[in-house]
Amino acid sequence: MLEAIYTIISLQLLILAIVPYLVLRRWAVNLLERCAERRKHHFEPYVLNLLNDPTAIEPLEHRLFPGDRKFIKELLLQLAAQLKGQDRCNMTTAFEKIGYVKNEMSALLSRRWWRRLEAAINLGTMQSQMAVAALIDAVRDPVEDVRLAAVMALGQLNEPRGLRLLIRIIEEGDRWTGSHIVEALISMGPEITSKIIPRLEATTNINARLLYVQICGLLQITEALDSLFLLLRDPDKETRISVAKTLGQIGDVSAVENLIISLDDESWEARAQAAKAIGSLGDKQAVDKLKRALSDENWWVRHNAADALYRLGEEGIEALHETSCSEEKAPRATAAQVLAERALGV
C-alpha cells in the first residue's frame, strides 16, 4: 500500500518537474532563435557590402560573439546561392579571406560523416578552387552521400576532373543514385548541365544514357530530338520507354511520327508510353493508329491510347464513340471507360 502511494507521489512529482522543464526549454529555444536572428540581422549590411568590396571583411572577423561565425557563414552561403557572375566570385573571395574555405576543407576529414557531407555541400556553394584537391580526395569517402556531394561540388567548380568523376559514378551507380544526380544537376543550372549532357550523350553506358534521356525531358531540350529518335529504336527496353516519355515532355509535335512507330514496339510499356506521349503532343495524324492501339493485348496500352484519343479532340472522341459500339470486347470496354471517366471529370 505504502509502495503504491510512493509510486503515485513520485509520478506526480515527475510530471510536475517535466512540465516546467518543457516550458522553460521552449522559452530558451525561442530566445536563442531570436538572438540568432538579431545577430544575423546585425551582420547583413556587412555581408551585402562584400558584393562591392570582397576584401572588406574586417567587421566579420573581429569583435565577434560566440556563434557569430556560424551565422555569418550561413548568411554568406544563402547569399552566394542567389548570385552568379562577378557577384559570386566576390563571395568566393570573401569565403577564402575569412577562412571558411579552409574550415570546410578541414571538416572534410571529420569523423562524423554528416559533417563531411555538410562540408562538401558548402564547398560546392563556396566555389573556391582551393578546395579542389580536398574534394577529389572526398570522392573516395566511404559514405556514398559524401562521395556524391563531393562530385557535385566539383561540378559546381567547373572542374573537369569532377565532371569525369561524375560520369564515372553515373555509369557505375544504380538508378536511385542516378535520380539523385539528375535532381542535383538540374538544380545546378544550365552552366553545369550544358557540360554534362554532351558527355552523357556520347557514352554507351545504359545508366548514363538513361540519365541523358531523363535530363532532356526535364529540361525540354529540343536540340536532342534527333538523338532521341535514334534511341527510340534502342535494343534496351528501358531506354525506349524513357525516350517515349521524354518526347512527350519535350512537347515537339515533330516527334509524333516516330512515336506512332513505337505503338508497334514489342514492349507493352514502350507502347503505352508512346500512346501517352502522342496524347500530350496533340497531333491528329495519329488518330487512326491510336484507334488500332485500342485493340492492343495490354490494358495499359489500350487505356493510354483511348486517353490520347480523347485529348486529340473532336476526331479522337468520335473514334472513341465508334469503338464503344464495336463488337470487340476489350476495345469497346476501354473506349467506354475513358469516355465515362472524362464525362465525370476524372
Place this chain on the structure above:
Amino acid sequence: MARILVADDDPLSIKLLNFRLRSVGHEVIFAVNGGEALEIATREKPDLVLLDIMMPVMNGFQVLRKLKSQEETKNIPVLILTSKVQEKDVVFGLEAGAEDYLTKPFSFAELNARVNRVLASCS
C-alpha cells in the same frame, strides 16, 4: 532614377535586390506576398515591378494577371523573377503580359541591364 516594387517572400532576396537597386540610385519599395504586392502596386504605381512567382496569398502569375487587367496598373512594366527549375513559367509569364524575366541566381550586371532595358522601353 526609378521607383521599383520588389515582390518576393524571401527576405534575403529582397535585401539583396534592395541593396543592388539602391546602389545605382533606384528607390525600392517591397512586398512579401502577392496580396501585398497588388495592393502596393495599385496604391503607389511604381515605375517597375520585380515579381517573384512563388509567393503566399497570391502567386506571381495571379498578381500579374490582376495588374494587367486593372486600368490603373496595366501599363506598369513587370519583370518576373523565376528560379532555374521553373523556366517553363517564363513563357507563361511573358504570355500573361510580363515585359521580361530574370532567372535566379542572377548577376548584378544582368539585373541592371534588364531593369534599364524595361524602363527605357516603357518610358
